[in-house]
Amino acid sequence: MSPNVYIIGAGMAGLSAAVRLAKSGSNVTVFEAAPHGGGRCRSFYDKSLDTIIDNGAHLMMSGNSDIMALLKLTGGTDEVYALERTRFDFLDVSNDQRWSVDLGAGRGKMALLAWIFDARRRPPNVSPWTLILDVLALKRSKGKTVADCLDIKAPHFRSFWEPLCVGVLNANANEAAAELLWAVFEETVLRGGYFARPLLTRRGLGAALVDPALKTLKDLGVDVQFGKRLQGLDFKDGRVACLNFTNGAEVLGAGDRVILAIPHFALQGVLDNFAVPKGAHAILNVHFRLDEDVEAGFMGLIGSPVQWVFTRGNIASVTMSVADDWVKKSATDIATALWPDVVKVLRLKNDQIPPYRVIKERRATFVQSPKALTLRADPQTKYENLFLAGDWTNTGLPATIESAVRSGRKAAEAVLG
Numbered sequence: 001m002s003p004n005v006y007i008i009g010a011g012m013a014g015l016s017a018a019v020r021l022a023k024s025g026s027n028v029t030v031f032e033a034a035p036h037g038g039g040r041c042r043s044f045y046d047k048s049l050d051t052i053i054d055n056g057a058h059l060m061m062s063g064n065s066d067i068m069a070l071l072k073l074t075g076g077t078d079e080v081y082a083l084e085r086t087r088f089d090f091l092d093v094s095n096d097q098r099w100s101v102d103l104g105a106g107r108g109k110m111a112l113l114a115w116i117f118d119a120r121r122r123p124p125n126v127s128p129w130t131l132i133l134d135v136l137a138l139k140r141s142k143g144k145t146v147a148d149c150l151d152i153k154a155p156h157f158r159s160f161w162e163p164l165c166v167g168v169l170n171a172n173a174n175e176a177a178a179e180l181l182w183a184v185f186e187e188t189v190l191r192g193g194y195f196a197r198p199l200l201t202r203r204g205l206g207a208a209l210v211d212p213a214l215k216t217l218k219d220l221g222v223d224v225q226f227g228k229r230l231q232g233l234d235f236k237d238g239r240v241a242c243l244n245f246t247n248g249a250e251v252l253g254a255g256d257r258v259i260l261a262i263p264h265f266a267l268q269g270v271l272d273n274f275a276v277p278k279g280a281h282a283i284l285n286v287h288f289r290l291d292e293d294v295e296a297g298f299m300g301l302i303g304s305p306v307q308w309v310f311t312r313g314n315i316a317s318v319t320m321s322v323a324d325d326w327v328k329k330s331a332t333d334i335a336t337a338l339w340p341d342v343v344k345v346l347r348l349k350n351d352q353i354p355p356y357r358v359i360k361e362r363r364a365t366f367v368q369s370p371k372a373l374t375l376r377a378d379p380q381t382k383y384e385n386l387f388l389a390g391d392w393t394n395t396g397l398p399a400t401i402e403s404a405v406r407s408g409r410k411a412a413e414a415v416l417g
């Protein structure tokens with residue numbers, strides 16, 4: 001028998017590592033605390049809305065190369081589609097003004113310049129030169145916050161940079177690490193609109209990302225055990241010797257390896273004295289069931305506590321990042337306060353609040369500050385057979401699905417390497 005690889009956590013990081021390793025012929029076992037896979041990126045049937053919803057509306061982009069590669073490995077490609085062009089529509093709810101930032105669908109630097117020098121397609125109230133200087137400031141932003149790099153009083157900050165910063169980094173500009181925004185720009189927008197096209201799911205995150213990965217693992221004979229919460233590890237001679245679960249233990253053989261693909265706050269519970277980024281910010285989602293289906297898409301909101309409204313079928317989902325104060329409110333108060341903005345976005349005639357479901361993710365992402373980046377861990381630890389994965393590890397990207405999937409690939413490569 002070849003050695004086993006034990007993967008703890010069946011979120012996107014753990015699933016990504018498991019698929020890669022199982023495809024390469026490794027003996028893989030996955031242990032997951034919850035009764036389902038997907039972690040912070042999951043779908044479930046909601047009785048009150050009588051439909052399958054995602055825990056939160058997630059935006060992926062066509063330039064997310066690790067997500068695309070995983071979809072190819074699992075056969076999930078048909079469950080996602082990229083919009084034809086990169087166009088972000090915005091609404092300022094305070095004055096009902098609407099505009100679009102339209103990067104088009106071209107590839108390369110010429111397509112990018114064509115966008116920047118076209119006043120109808122770039123953000124309002126900003127010259128091409130200012131926009132170029134902004135991007136250059138982000139490029140040289142190591143150790144700085146977004147507010148250190150950009151003029152947060154400029155009108156185009158409010159109408160363009162702020163929703164991007166809060167939406168992508170789940171942090172306000174005075175806290176968010178600017179280099180993470182640069183990293184996203186470098187892999188998507190700066191390669192041309194073709195690579196920044198929003199990637200939407202046809203039936204939800206579960207059908208696109210989680211179910212195909214679990215099916216792939218099943219077909220490859222991987223044992224995925226749910227309801228197995230890791231409590232701690234025993235070490236011997238610089239190696240993990242035993243995995244202790246709340247309901248049993250797994251003694252490791254010589255050559256066996258472990259990948260911990262759990263969130264940063266959970267890692268602290270199982271690995272004493274391991275430095276991880278501190279704290280987390282919440283993300284709040286409210287899913288409203290509309291009277292009829294509307295076109296699939298999304299819109300950015302300015303002047304609202306909500307940053308984005310996503311639509312799919314008859315569900316309109318509002319997403320609020322850095323929602324730490326809002327998650328303390330009651331579901332009724334939240335839905336009542338946010339519904340009027342959905343009415344404005346969709347220009348609905350019926351403004352009666354429909355059935356809704358509020359989902360509070362209190363620890364949606366780690367606090368992505370410059371200081372926290374210094375605490376992101378590499379896949380290989382000081383223990384010979386212990387590896388780490390997760391959106392919070394050192395991928396160079398914000399805590400996103402792309403980061404989680406990439407971290408899983410890197411951990412798998414470290415195990416194999």
Ligand SMILES: Cc1cc2nc3c(=O)[nH]c(=O)nc-3n(C[C@H](O)[C@H](O)[C@H](O)COP(=O)(O)OP(=O)(O)OC[C@H]3O[C@@H](n4cnc5c(N)ncnc54)[C@H](O)[C@@H]3O)c2cc1C
Pocket residue numbers: 008009010011012013014031032033034037038039040041055056057058059060228229230231261262263266270283284285361363364365389390391392399400401402404
């Ligand atoms: C509301 C919301 C909106 C988001 N929006 C976006 C977006 O628009 N775009 C984007 O790209 N990303 C978005 N994200 C971030 C994205 O969901 C995460 O970055 C990604 O899912 C993290 O994957 P992961 O595998 O690293 O961690 P997780 O998904 O947290 O998976 C870790 C798994 O480990 C399990 N686990 C934890 N402790 C233990 C233990 N002790 N023993 C066994 N198992 C354990 C958990 O149950 C979980 O299943 C959003 C997140 C949220 C919450």
